[in-house]
Amino acid sequence: MARGEDTRKKILDVAQDAILTKGFDATSIDEIVASAELTKSGFFYHFRDKNALASALIERHIAVEDQLFDDVFARARDLADDPLQVALIALKLLAELIEDMPNGHPGCIVATAVYQDRLFNADVREANRRAVLGWRGRFRKMFDAILAVYPPHDDVEPDDLADMVSSVIEGGIVMSRAVSEPSITARQIMLLRSYVKLLFSPRLK
Known part of the structure; x- marks a missing residue:
């Protein structure tokens, strides 16, 4: 898996775990970024918004x-x-x-x-x-x-x-x-x- 694809998958995995636990509304981009150990720019490279x-x-x-x-x-x-x-x-x-x-x-x-x-x-x-x-x-x-x-x-x-x-x-x-x-x-x-x-x-x- 290419590095970019791996990062995208990691974001999706982290986001899915958080969202299934407490919902979309209570899951922030900041939380996803921290859990995935990324910068915000790294998140927005893959997803323009929520x-x-x-x-x-x-x-x-x-x-x-x-x-x-x-x-x-x-x-x-x-x-x-x-x-x-x-x-x-x-x-x-x-x-x-x-x-x-x-x-x-x-x-x-x-x-x-x-x-x-x-x-x-x-x-x-x-x-x-x-x-x-x-x-x-x-x-x-x-x-x-x-x-x-x-x-x-x-x-x-x-x-x-x-x-x-x-x-x-x-x-x-x-x-x-x-x-x-x-x-x-x-x-x-x-x-x-x-x-x-x-x-x-x-x-x-």
């Missing part, structure tokens, strides 16, 4: 999450061809992955930015919107594949099902941190898995 930093953090978070989901679903597709089974396996793998994190899921930059969107310009808010809609699109494809084979036992909208996946994950992260119980997120994902299974599994006649 909006640029937020955009970079969101884009990086999206890339990391996309890779994580790609890996999970690729493993699930290696184990099954049926779309419902792929979804059930993927949700179980995701729950296990999060459960294996020593201190639970570290948090979501996208959610943190949403809670404090008054701090940001239109570019940051649009990056956040793209992130959420990207997750909707990903999980919508999963449910579309299931719906093509299995009629649901209730009247449901595919987009609502897709949003439920994100809501359960993000809500689980918030609950986990609120009560210092890291396993909540994984348990919530497994409950979601049970719902999906009940919603689509063929009924015995």
